[in-house]
Amino acid sequence: MTFHPEILCPFCGLGCGDIGIDRDDSGIAPRPSGCPQADRLFRRPMAVATDARMAGTPVAMDRAIAEAARLLGAARAPLIAGLATDVEGVLAALTLAARIGATVDHERSDALFRNLAVLRRFGWSVTTLAELRNRCDLVLVVGPDPAAAFPRLWERWVAPAPAFVPGGGRSVVFLGGKPLPETVQCLAGQIETQGMETDPQPDLATLVTRLRTALAGRTASSDARMAELAARLRAARYAVVVWAAGLFNGPQPDLIVEALARLVRTVDGTTRCAGLPLSGADNLIGANQACTWRTGFPLRTGFDAGAPLHDPDRFDWRARLRDADVTLWISAFRPEVPEFGTSGSVIMLAPPETAIAPEPALFIPVGTPGIDHAGDVFRADSVVALHAGALIDRGLPSVADVIGRMLAALEQSADTREKAGC
Amino acid sequence: MLTKLAGGRLFDPANGRHGEVADLWLRDDRIAADPGPGAAPDATYDLTGKVVMAGAIDIHSHIAGGKVNLARLLMGEEHEHHRFAGSACGCGGGSGLATPSTHTTGARYIEMGFTAAFEPAMLGSNARHAHMEMGDIPYIDTGGYLVLGSDDFLLDLIATNAGQAAINDYVAWMLTATQSLAVKVVNPGGINAFKFNARSLDLDEPGPYYGVTPRSVLTVLARAVYELGLPHPLHVHGCNLGVPGNVATTLDTIQAASGLPMHMTHIQFHSYDTEGDRKFSSGAAALAEAVNRTPTLSVDIGQVMFGQTVTASADTMAQRRTAPLAHPRKWLAMDIECDAGCGVVPFRYRDNSYVNALQWAIGLELFLLLDDPWRVFLTTDHPNGAPFTFYPELIRLLMDRDYRLAKLAEIHPDAPAHTTLGSITREYTLAEIAVMTRAAPSRILGLADRGHLAPGASADVTVYTDRPDRRAMFERPDLVFKSGRLVVRDGTLVAMAQGCTHVVRPGFDDLIERRIARHFDERLGLSLKHFRIRDEEIRHGAGPLLHPCRRREVP
Ligand code: SF4
Numbered sequence: 001m002t003f004h005p006e007i008l009c010p011f012c013g014l015g016c017g018d019i020g021i022d023r024d025d026s027g028i029a030p031r032p033s034g035c036p037q038a039d040r041l042f043r044r045p046m047a048v049a050t051d052a053r054m055a056g057t058p059v060a061m062d063r064a065i066a067e068a069a070r071l072l073g074a075a076r077a078p079l080i081a082g083l084a085t086d087v088e089g090v091l092a093a094l095t096l097a098a099r100i101g102a103t104v105d106h107e108r109s110d111a112l113f114r115n116l117a118v119l120r121r122f123g124w125s126v127t128t129l130a131e132l133r134n135r136c137d138l139v140l141v142v143g144p145d146p147a148a149a150f151p152r153l154w155e156r157w158v159a160p161a162p163a164f165v166p167g168g169g170r171s172v173v174f175l176g177g178k179p180l181p182e183t184v185q186c187l188a189g190q191i192e193t194q195g196m197e198t199d200p201q202p203d204l205a206t207l208v209t210r211l212r213t214a215l216a217g218r219t220a221s222s223d224a225r226m227a228e229l230a231a232r233l234r235a236a237r238y239a240v241v242v243w244a245a246g247l248f249n250g251p252q253p254d255l256i257v258e259a260l261a262r263l264v265r266t267v268d269g270t271t272r273c274a275g276l277p278l279s280g281a282d283n284l285i286g287a288n289q290a291c292t293w294r295t296g297f298p299l300r301t302g303f304d305a306g307a308p309l310h311d312p313d314r315f316d317w318r319a320r321l322r323d324a325d326v327t328l329w330i331s332a333f334r335p336e337v338p339e340f341g342t343s344g345s346v347i348m349l350a351p352p353e354t355a356i357a358p359e360p361a362l363f364i365p366v367g368t369p370g371i372d373h374a375g376d377v378f379r380a381d382s383v384v385a386l387h388a389g390a391l392i393d394r395g396l397p398s399v400a401d402v403i404g405r406m407l408a409a410l411e412q413s414a415d416t417r418e419k420a421g422c
Numbered sequence: 423m424l425t426k427l428a429g430g431r432l433f434d435p436a437n438g439r440h441g442e443v444a445d446l447w448l449r450d451d452r453i454a455a456d457p458g459p460g461a462a463p464d465a466t467y468d469l470t471g472k473v474v475m476a477g478a479i480d481i482h483s484h485i486a487g488g489k490v491n492l493a494r495l496l497m498g499e500e501h502e503h504h505r506f507a508g509s510a511c512g513c514g515g516g517s518g519l520a521t522p523s524t525h526t527t528g529a530r531y532i533e534m535g536f537t538a539a540f541e542p543a544m545l546g547s548n549a550r551h552a553h554m555e556m557g558d559i560p561y562i563d564t565g566g567y568l569v570l571g572s573d574d575f576l577l578d579l580i581a582t583n584a585g586q587a588a589i590n591d592y593v594a595w596m597l598t599a600t601q602s603l604a605v606k607v608v609n610p611g612g613i614n615a616f617k618f619n620a621r622s623l624d625l626d627e628p629g630p631y632y633g634v635t636p637r638s639v640l641t642v643l644a645r646a647v648y649e650l651g652l653p654h655p656l657h658v659h660g661c662n663l664g665v666p667g668n669v670a671t672t673l674d675t676i677q678a679a680s681g682l683p684m685h686m687t688h689i690q691f692h693s694y695d696t697e698g699d700r701k702f703s704s705g706a707a708a709l710a711e712a713v714n715r716t717p718t719l720s721v722d723i724g725q726v727m728f729g730q731t732v733t734a735s736a737d738t739m740a741q742r743r744t745a746p747l748a749h750p751r752k753w754l755a756m757d758i759e760c761d762a763g764c765g766v767v768p769f770r771y772r773d774n775s776y777v778n779a780l781q782w783a784i785g786l787e788l789f790l791l792l793d794d795p796w797r798v799f800l801t802t803d804h805p806n807g808a809p810f811t812f813y814p815e816l817i818r819l820l821m822d823r824d825y826r827l828a829k830l831a832e833i834h835p836d837a838p839a840h841t842t843l844g845s846i847t848r849e850y851t852l853a854e855i856a857v858m859t860r861a862a863p864s865r866i867l868g869l870a871d872r873g874h875l876a877p878g879a880s881a882d883v884t885v886y887t888d889r890p891d892r893r894a895m896f897e898r899p900d901l902v903f904k905s906g907r908l909v910v911r912d913g914t915l916v917a918m919a920q921g922c923t924h925v926v927r928p929g930f931d932d933l934i935e936r937r938i939a940r941h942f943d944e945r946l947g948l949s950l951k952h953f954r955i956r957d958e959e960i961r962h963g964a965g966p967l968l969h970p971c972r973r974r975e976v977p
Contacts, residue, residue: 008952017952087554088962098508098515120498123754123766128547130759130946134574135617156947163574163945164618164631237619272619274757292491293524293555296501296517306507308517310498376554376959383488383758385550386952387959 009038010086010370010388011333013280013380014129014150014157021391028371028391035151041334044371048352050395056359064364065402068347069409071326071361077344078102079324081317083299084282085332085349085366086375087385089399090290093330096403099410103302105317106287107331107338111246111279113312116288116298117254124261127240127274128381129156134163135272138236139172140229142260143204145180146244146278150380153278154186165237173229176207194229204250208259215266239273246279278380282333283369286378286385332366332399349399367396423464423906424449424457430469430885433856434476436865436874440853446474448881451905455877465908469885472900475856476873477537477882479863482657482687482722483804485527485559486541486566487552488756489734489764493521493805496754496766497732509915513560520731520805528560530811532910535884535899538563538863538872538921539810542606542657542687543736545569547759547946549600550955556923557961561904563872563921565603567657568596569736571639572613574760575941580642581632586649591934593646599954601925601966603867604654605647606687608736609661610639613763616739623739625661625674636661637678644682650928651972653868655683655720660692663740667696669705676712676719682976685866686713688724688803690785702777703840704784710791720866721792722799725785725816726778727808732768734805741765760945771808779833781807783841789820790846795857796865818893820850852888868969869924881906925966928973 007019012035019038020031030042052064059067072078080093083106097104106112118124132139139158147153154172161168172187176195184191195207213219214230233239241264245257260275267273279285291299297310300317313319318340321327325344331337335353346360351368369375370388375398378385425448432439432446447454447463484490494501501517506526508515516523522530531539544552544566556564570576570593579589593605611629612620618630625636644656660675662668672692676684686692695705713719730749735741738755745753745767753767771778785807792798800817804810819826830838838844850858864873871879885901902910904919939950946953957965 006949006951015948015952017947017949091558116495119492119495119754121752123496123748123752125755127757128759130547130761130948131617131757133947134760134945135757160944160947238617272617289491289551290554292494293486293558294516296494296505296521296523296526297498298495303515306515307505308515308523309505310502376550378551383545383548383551383756384948385548385554387550387956 004391007391008370008386008388009042010283010375010377011037011041011281012150013285013378014152015379015384015386016152016156023392034155037151042371044368044392046392046394048365048394050352050365052365053359053363055361064362065405065409068362068364069406069413071345071347072096072100072328072406073410073413075100075326077324078326078328079317079320080104080328080330081320082107082330082337083287085330085399086283086369086377087286087290088375089330089332089369089403090287091294092400092403094291094294096407098303098306099407101303102328103300103315103320104291105300105315105320106284107317108246108281108284109288109299111244112284112288112299114245114248114253114257115277115279117312118257118261122258122261125264125268125274127276128383129379131274132240132276133157133160135165135238136162136240137165137170138232138239139170140233140239140241141172141174142176142208142241142243144177144244144247145174145183146242146247147180147183148247149244149281150278154183159186175211176202176204194225204248205256205259208256208263212259212263212266215263233267233273234271237272239267240276241273242276242278244278276381280378280380283377285380285382286376289378289382330399332368349402352396364402365396366399366402367394369398372396373398424454424461425906426463426466427469427474427883427885428466430472430474432474432875433852434875435853435857436861437876446875446883448883448903448906451881453875453877453879453881467901471888473852473886473888474875475535475884475886476860476875476879477884477902477904478535478859479873480531480536480539480801480810481799481863481867482542482801483539483810484541484543484734484806485539485804486555486564487544488548489543489736489766490521490555492754492764493732493734493766494518494523496752497521497768500730513918514915519811520809524555524558525560528562529915532561532902532904533913533915534811534813534897535886535902536562537882537902537904540564540603540867541566543567543569543608544600544602545736545758545762546573546596546600547761549602550959553601553923553955553960561909561919561921563924565924567604567606568600568602569606569608569762570596571607571610571643572762574614574945575938577611577614577632577634577639580634580638586642586645588934589642590646590649591930592938593643594650594928594930595934595938598927598930599950601923601955601960603924603926603969604652604657605643606657606659607640607643608659608762609663609739610636612636612661612739613736616742616763617757621739621742623661625671625678640675640678641680644679644684645976648682648976649974651974652926652928653969653971654866655685657685657687659687659737663691663737664744666694666702669693669695669709672709673712676716679718681718683718685720687722688801688806689721690724690726690781690788690807693784693788698840700776702780704780704787704842706784706787706791707842710788713797714793720797720799722801723785723788724801724803724807725789726771726781727802727812727815728771728773728778728782729808730768730770731805731808732766734764734766736762736764738763738765741767773833776834776836779837780840782833783830783837783843786819786826787841787843787846790848795850795854796862798858799863800859814893814896817855817896818891821855821892823847823849867924920961922964922967923960924969926969926971928971
């Protein structure tokens with residue numbers, strides 16, 4: 001058995017770099033990290049089936065690649081989605097999409113687009129995790145506890161004493177959401193909640209509006225607690241407003257995000273204040289970054305006669321699935337896939353342990369970045385990119401390898417057609 | 423593969439050639455000596471009457487990294503309207519003008535005969551991202567200048583009197599870890615001060631928390647760069663960008679260098695005086711005079727050209743100040759990782775605005791009043807002053823006085839009175855353009871085998887038809903070779919090529935690593951192991967191209 005300390009975790013987007021991994025002949029297992037995601041997803045057996053399957057029947061990899069290229073090359077309305085892979089994998093997927101005229105989207109991009117909609121029409125003022133950790137004296141958490149999606153957020157970025165706050169004190173206020181029990185434990189004594197006095201599921205939009213009204217100094221006297229919170233925001237040296245838009249439920253979540261972006265600007269006019277919009281497990285942020293630098297547009301972009309075309313509603317993968325005749329589904333991080341109904345054929349690139357019913361037209365097992373091969377992923381604050389290394393060799397190719405081979409097969413068939421004069 | 427470029431007029435100032443007719447030989451990816459009679463080239467191009475230069479080099483262009491990608495997102499409308507399909511060679515597709523996508527960036531540069539462009543504001547915490555983007559830009563060589571000067575670690579070293587040696591080690595360590603080519607300072611200490619709610623910081627004003635002045639940040643960094651022997655002097659974006667009257671600060675900044683080499687960037691934005699009714703006038707003459715008599719200084723201009731663009735900068739303090747002028751009315755800002763920040767503000771420069779018209783004139787004045795083309799560089803601070811695709815138009819303005827006067831007559835009527843532009847008769851020559859865009863950039867960056875046409879140099883060659891309309895000439899070269907491969911013919915992409923990424927790696931004393939490691943663990947929540955960028959991460963495993971540093975001592 002060998003022990004590997006300081007392993008980088010690629011899963012939720014917090015980029016913890018302190019995972020301890022034990023490796024022996026049977027595979028790898030993590031030392032308990034306090035994170036349910038890492039504790040589960042770093043556990044991988046050595047012996048896995050590395051064969052591809054065509055309609056459930058094992059086939060050689062070459063055969064599977066050729067079949068995938070044939071399906072994709074002939075597709076009229078192809079979709080490349082899931083897109084849960086490292087940056088190389090995403091870039092390969094974009095090259096393929098441009099080649100065959102496919103649209104691309106990430107499985108979890110819903111949360112991202114709630115934020116992007118605001119960024120694109122209004123802009124924002126935001127910060128990153130280390131700034132939160134070192135400068136922030138008042139954390140305002142809006143909505144459900146982000147720890148549900150980012151398990152070690154508080155432990156790693158808020159529990160440590162801030163370096164630049166005189167006296168080191170920091171308060172954490174939850175507005176319209178309840179901290180999870182682990183959060184309460186982790187931030188013992190620092191947490192206050194607000195807005196849930198009468199209603200366990202308060203209307204977030206209304207709460208944020210009340211706070212903005214208070215900031216503008218127009219509060220009714222009955223809203224004294226909101227006035228007090230507004231005063232605290234104004235008095236803080238560096239307040240950070242944290243939200244995970246993916247966890248907002250209720251209509252028009254992007255309007256809540258916009259209200260928060262405006263709220264941050266108001267406070268930042270006199271003292272410092274910044275937002276921290278969190279989104280992105282499974283390298284969602286990296287997929288969006290790569291799509292943006294390669295095409296000029298965020299995810300939900302397709303290629304129209306070779307030129308990129310973006311449409312956040314029409315190219316949402318759930319909508320697009322309905323009329324896609326071929327779907328390439330990429331899910332390299334975890335062995336789960338969401339339910340999806342399509343009448344087209346599905347080519348799936350996923351870890352070998354993935355259980356799926358019904359069997360897709362084609363299943364190609366791939367490795368996980370940070371486990372089977374090295375790969376780059378972006379952190380949830382969108383600034384820091386991390387290079388996750390390889391831990392075991394199970395003979396599983398990366399998504400980029402597999403797509404590279406599909407592209408080569410497509411080129412070859414194009415060459416043959418040209419030579420035959422058709 | 424042996425290629426003969428026969429009988430062109432060679433403008434190769436690094437080797438003393440100013441338009442003489444000669445053959446040029448390329449063997450594989452390098453310029454080769456004349457192989458003598460009997461040589462049988464695989465390809466021959468008759469270049470009789472054509473102008474032949476090395477590939478052009480842009481020393482300051484925001485082409486990659488987080489702020490560029492944010493700018494792309496913010497400029498959605500522009501991208502909707504400018505979408506490009508890829509060409510047959512497999513490249514050039516994408517979208518955008520002011521913030522072109524990666525392939526579009528490479529395509530637009532190479533089509534104009536540029537074979538290298540350097541990202542001048544790479545934050546340490548964002549370096550891996552910047553490198554991924556640079557690796558995705560085809561055709562051109564790239565490299566990044568590491569932004570230092572508002573990072574808490576450096577300010578702490580200065581505040582605790584850690585000494586110049588420790589600072590040098592830290593700078594060298596960071597350059598190595600982030601695979602950078604040079605050091606840039608942006609609003610020294612100012613981005614950090616902004617995080618503590620300071621909204622301005624002058625050269626000799628102690629910043630909050632550390633009590634360190636911008637002047638001391640500048641001088642320790644300039645000295646570190648000099649002593650480590652980096653080829654490129656400290657790349658300085660000074661205090662008070664865009665503020666009327668800032669020419670005084672800029673002149674003081676030159677003094678602060680006290681004889682150490684320094685490169686002052688986008689000086690157009692730092693050349694404003696306060697004369698006239700509007701309290702905004704040109705300070706170009708005074709600044710040009712100071713630069714002309716300081717041989718250790720070099721500058722680039724950051725020329726403003728009229729139209730829609732976007733400003734993207736690490737200078738959150740300045741961006742925050744100009745945000746109310748955003749057009750369209752949206753902007754974004756970030757505080758980043760105890761390191762620096764970024765601000766993105768869209769802008770439309772209008773020729774009928776007094777201020778914009780004067781900015782345009784000030785940039786041209788500077789170009790024309792600075793007498794040594796070896797110390798002046800062609801930049802628009804892309805995309806801050808204008809997209810880099812405006813270079814051919816800018817070259818025409820520099821080379822053609824009549825055209826310049828015609829344009830001057832079109833701008834806001836009050837602006838000409840506040841600049842000397844109308845009275846300047848100078849016209850740049852082809853030889854001077856070749857200095858400014860080829861020979862000088864390669865020299866100031868220490869790229870020994872770029873920017874010239876002697877045997878052994880990288881076979882990056884651009885061939886133009888000599889047209890009286892210089893804009894038309896520089897917009898559409900006849901031929902462009904990148905590393906010996908013909909990639910552009912008659913302004914059209916014909917083949918794909920990849921450039922390389924240039925870096926320096928000055929040595930350092932390992933002792934510093936312990937202190938840095940503690941900072942990374944305690945403050946950044948990221949170990950050095952995960953921060954450091956490995957060679958195999960550069961350009962998909964190809965690795966970087968290393969340039970030597972020569973340690974020196976301050977006399
Ligand atoms: S919090 Fe996120 S990054 Fe950290 S260990 Fe858990 S899944 Fe991994």
